[in-house]
Amino acid sequence: MKVLLMHPEVAFDPEAQLPGQSSDLVEDLGLERLFLAMAGNDKLAYAVAKTAVLCPLPASEEITWRQEVLADCAAQPQLPAQLYALAGEALESHKKLTFWGLSRSPESLRYYSVQALEVLLGYLAKLRRFALDHAGEVTSGGFRQLFSMLSAELDEGYLGELRAHMTELKLARGLFMSASLGGANKGTAYMLHRQPPRAGFRQRFSERSTPSYSFEIPERDEAGTHALAELHETGVNIAANALAQSVDHVLGFLSALRTELAFYLGCLNLRASLEAKGEPTCVPSLLPPGTAGLTATGLYEPGLSLSGEGRVVGNDVEAKGKAMVVVTGANRGGKSTFLRSVAVAQLMMQAGMFVAARSFAAAPAPAVLTHFKREEDRGFQGGKFDEELRRMSRVISALSPGCVLLSNEPFASTNEREGSDVGRQVFVPLAGAGVRVFLVTHLFDLAGSLYKMGSPEYLFLRAPRQSSAAPFRLVEGAPEATAYGEDVYRRIFGKDPREVALGRLRQPARRPSRRPPGNIARQGGQVDPGMKTVL
Amino acid sequence: MTLSLLYPDKASAPAALEDRRFAIDLELDQVFATATSGREDLRLMDLFYAPLRSVDQVAYRHEVLADLELPQVAAAVRGFLEQMGRAREILSVAGSLHTHLQTQRLFLDAVLTYCGAVASLAASLSSLQPPSRALRAFGEHLANYEASPAFKDLGDRARELVGSLSRVRYKIHIRGTRVTVSAYQNEPDYAKELETTFAKFRQEAPTDYTAKLRSPLDMNQVEARVLESVALLYPEPFSSLADYFALHKDFMDPDIVDFERAAQFYLAYLERIAPLQEKGLAFCYPRVSLSPAGVHVEGCFDLALALKAASQDGTGPAGVVTNDFELSAAERVIVVTGPNSGGKTTFCRAAGQVHYLASLGLPVPARSAEVVLADNVLTSFVQAEALEVARSHLEDELFNLHNVIGRATPQTVVIMNESFSSTTLADAAVIGKAVLAELVQRGALGVYVTFVEELASGDDAVVSMGAIVDPQDPMRRTYRFVRKEPEGRAYAALLAERYGLSFHAVTERVAR
Incomplete structure (x- = not known):
């Protein structure tokens, strides 16, 4: 009996090993907020949420399976909640019974196992009842198969069988076992047997009964009583083991049920939190595998929204079929946020969840990888740039066609020329090989040269200045040479940098006059006297 | 059957010596004791005290030992001895169990182990074909024995019984204090039924909850009564078992038991000397001949001393002193003189050990050896004792010497280590001369350690050996001996000189 709410064939393992880049993803995309929003205090739900999001489903059918189950849950939220509670109650009840740790004798194990099974039997009956009552309310493959399985497998006949075993294992009529002769004729290969059917009155006298020999151990015979207990224990040992394993099997099933339900409850929690803030959510559409890019309206970063009051800005993107999306523009213009919103949406879609947008359509990717700027790129060998290149190389090893790569400010750890050179060498072939690249950069040389290539497969977006009418909303546009550092200068120095520069020209020139006035100080970069700006 | 691994003809096997004091003096008693420890039930000690009487008997044993040097032969024999040992162990455990139903069943295991031992040794010997007369003859005998109907029957019957007993299955019903035993009627395994019923819930492999219960071979009284009931329910295999047991109680073939004992004898000695051989000390097979020769x-070196040293501090060959000595056919007695604690006793022990071990047909502690096959190795050793018992001591010494000399024949080797400390030097010289003369007259071979230096000269039959002196440091003990005239006095003089006690030095010192 497999639960199969999370996948048409495979049971969900919350402890599955996460792909190598998972810790990067969690850090770069701020996924912790997402998991907490889904799980709250529930440790199981947290583990499930984390594993589900970080192990994206590669195939459309698998994603659809979950979307349908989620749809059932959304339509009837009390359904998963009640089922989850029922399974939880059953598991709790068992915990209360496990004090056989005190005395690990086979007899006490047997005794407590029988009790535990009786309690669990009650819950199994309730589960069946639940399945029968709600079968007509669900349409997803996942729930339909779960309910039909519960009603078929746990039918009255079967539950009756289980009750019969409980009675049997109380050993009311004594212990029945058989043995062979082993070394030195000592009993070996002990087997446990059912109580034989009670012989009818007539049977006892008419049939030739099988020969047997009996003897009694007198109660006062201490040594004999002890010896008898040892022999008895041999048989009980077998019964206890079988029973305890059976209990474990039932618990395992209930546990699996709870685990998979936890995911859907988490999804409902997340959606409720977002809707409470007026944020939109939608069921994403799956594009054919291999389709590059994405299409979305109102795409936002859910973690960011949940971390503050009010709503956050959403973006509309028409990037279907675009191998590479390059985002340039003002500082703090929402570029990184945009990048994150794309990644989170892709992951959520591939976990079978809804997506934080008004609409979203993309193809499933084999993997989602990030390459974000790291403060800790403190070079142990070489320098920051070396370390970054090493990291980039590791990322590329994990890439294959169809993967989504999000790169935020790559190669900012070196000067613009070098960074742009490397950037071209890396991103152009990646996009050409089918990797879906999303790139945020201040390296104008890089962005500009990519733009100049004029490829229909590249999309260029710009983040507006903070002073613009629609801040944080990206628009399509060519990369601009300026990074609006003027704004920053103005803010900090309280003067207009151009005027200051003009003013300085009245003093003895120390720079070549070829240099056009107002050569801008770039973000973190140096003014290079010999550099030509390409406009 | 005259077959034996120890003698070409079992009928002419020598009896074990009754007087074993010589072994104590030569310190061979400790060597034999450690060699035989753990194998006491085989009475190997008697074999170490049964010296051989003919040159051919010695050669016979050398052949066997040469075969045992071949690693595959040694392995086959060792394997056989292990299995025989196991069979004996099983018999011993069987004997300790309380109910005959258990004893008889274990008996079957012992028989089958024995049969296995015989079979594998027979196979090994026939494929390896070792050259010694003993092993060839025994190999043939073993092959015949293995093929004999009696042996086949022994094993086959045992296997049959094991099979039919293992097919017995019985039911036990325990209710309260009542136990009922009845025949098993193919009732199904309930644990499996449970497993099948609950299999549908299974998500992963189950944990094993079976408690580890104590289960000695011995049965408790309830199990014993159950077994008795089983025997009543299935009388056939049990009564056959009882019959088999009665019929084959002494199933071990006496020739094979003899072989086992003899093999243990050889291997016990070889294992004892193996650590020394690994350290590079040489052993050899001596050439023996009858006197006069x-x-x-x-x-040669003192085996007992070398073993002691090896077990204590693992000294290499460098720590063990070896010596050479020889006597022509006409020369009979070596008189050994030298300073105290110079190794004289060790030297004469080594000489005695070489001869005695040669007479057992075993490899001797020497690089090469041509010796006499002694009919007896007799000793007369005296340790420096407390002076209080000095007087009666002389009587004892002479009594013993008289006994020794009385038994000496031209084939005898006599090792004497006298001190005569209980009498005057003049007496000692007189007594010693007389003893030596008696010895020479009897034609026995002897090594005579004494401080009476006059004994060392005066007869062609007597050879004088003394310690080698290091000219650089005359006081240093070399522990090595060569033919030379005695020079005991010279030591005393040097010793005195060292402590400023020479005549000259004292005169000077007093004059000051």
Whole structure:
């Protein structure tokens, strides 16, 4: 009996090993907020949420399976909640019974196992009842198969069988076992047997009964009583083991049920939190595998929204079929946020969840990888740039066609020329090989040269200045040479940098006059006297 | 059957010696004791005290030992001895169990182990074909025995019984204090039923909850009564078992038991000396001949001392001193003189050990050896004792010496280590001369350690050996001996000189 709410064939393992880049993803995309929003205090739900999001489903059918189950849950939220509670109650009840740790004798194990099974039997009956009552309310493959399985497998006949075993294992009529002769004729290969059917009155006298020999151990015979207990224990040992394993099997099933339900409850929690803030959510559409890019309206970063009051800005993107999306523009213009919103949406879609947008359509990717700027790129060998290149190389090893790569400010750890050179060498072939690249950069040389290539497969977006009418909303546009550092200068120095520069020209020139006035100080970069700006 | 691994003809096997004091003096008693420890039930000690009487008997044993040097032969024999040992162990455990139903069943295991031992040794010997007369003959005998109907029957019957007993299955019903035993009627395994019923819930492999219960071979009284009931329910296999047991109680073939004992004898000694051989100390197979004959030994050492040293501090060959000595056919007695604690006793022990071990047909502690096959190795050792018992001591010494000399024949080797400390030097000289004369007259071979230096000269039959002196440091003990005139006095003089006690030095010192 497999639960199969999370996948048409495979049971969900919350402890599955996460792909190598998972810790990067969690850090770069701020996924912790997402998991907490889904799980709250529930440790199981947290583990499930984390594993589900970080192990994206590669195939459309698998994603659809979950979307349908989620749809059932959304339509009837009390359904998963009640089922989850029922399974939880059953598991709790068992915990209360496990004090056989005190005395690990086979007899006490047997005794407590029988009790535990009786309690669990009650819950199994309730589960069946639940399945029968709600079968007509669900349409997803996942729930339909779960309910039909519960009603078929746990039918009255079967539950009756289980009750019969409980009675049997109380050993009311004594212990029945058989043995062979082993070394030195000592009993070996002990087997446990059912109580034989009670012989009818007539049977006892008419049939030739099988020969047997009996003897009694007198109660006062201490040594004999002890010896008898040892022999008895041999048989009980077998019964206890079988029973305890059976209990474990039932618990395992209930546990699996709870685990998979936890995911859907988490999804409902997340959606409720977002809707409470007026944020939109939608069921994403799956594009054919291999389709590059994405299409979305109102795409936002859910973690960011949940971390503050009010709503956050959403973006509309028409990037279907675009191998590479390059985002340039003002500082703090929402570029990184945009990048994150794309990644989170892709992951959520591939976990079978809804997506934080008004609409979203993309193809499933084999993997989602990030390459974000790291403060800790403190070079142990070489320098920051070396370390970054090493990291980039590791990322590329994990890439294959169809993967989504999000790169935020790559190669900012070196000067613009070098960074742009490397950037071209890396991103152009990646996009050409089918990797879906999303790139945020201040390296104008890089962005500009990519733009100049004029490829229909590249999309260029710009983040507006903070002073613009629609801040944080990206628009399509060519990369601009300026990074609006003027704004920053103005803010900090309280003067207009151009005027200051003009003013300085009245003093003895120390720079070549070829240099056009107002050569801008770039973000973190140096003014290079010999550099030509390409406009 | 005259077959034996120890003698070409079992009928002419020598009896074990009754007087074993010589072994104590030569310290061979400790060597034999450690060699035989753990194998006491086989009475190997008697074999170590049964010296051989003919040159051919010695050669016979050398052949066997040469075969045992072949690693595959040694392995086959060792394997056989292990299995025989196991069979005996099983018999011993069987004997300790309380109910005959258990004893008889274990008996079957012992028989089958024995049969296995015989079969594998027979196979090994026939494929390896070792050259010694003993092993060839025994190999043939073993092959015949293995093929004999009696042996086949022994094993086959045992296997049959094991099979039919293992097919017995019985039911036990325990209710309260009542136990009922009845025949098993193919009732199904309930644990499996449970497993099948609950299989549908299974998500992963189950944990094993079976408690580890104590289960000695011995049965408790309830199990014993159950077994008795089983025997009543299934009388057939049990009564056959009882019959088999009665019929084959002494199933071990006496020739094979003899072989086992003899093999243990050889291997016990070989294992004892193996650590020394690994350290590079040489052992050899001596050439023995009957007197009158010369003796020529090179590189011999005191085996007992070497073993002691090896077990204590693992000294290498560098720590063990070897010596050479020889006597022509005409020369009979070596008189050994030298300073105290110079190794004289060790030297004469080594000489005695070489001869005695040669007479057992075993490899001797020497690089090469041509010796006499002694009919007896007799000793007369005296340790420096407390002076209080000095007087009666002389009587004892002479009594013993008289006994020794009385038994000496031209084939005898006599090792004497006298001190005569209980009498005056003049007496000692007189007594010693007389003893030596008696010895020479009887034609026995002897090594005579004494401080009476006059004994060392005066007869062609007597050879004088003394310690080698290091000219650089005359006081240093070399522990090595060569033919030379005695020079005991010279030591005393040097010793005195060292402490400023020479005549000259004292005169000077007093004059000051």
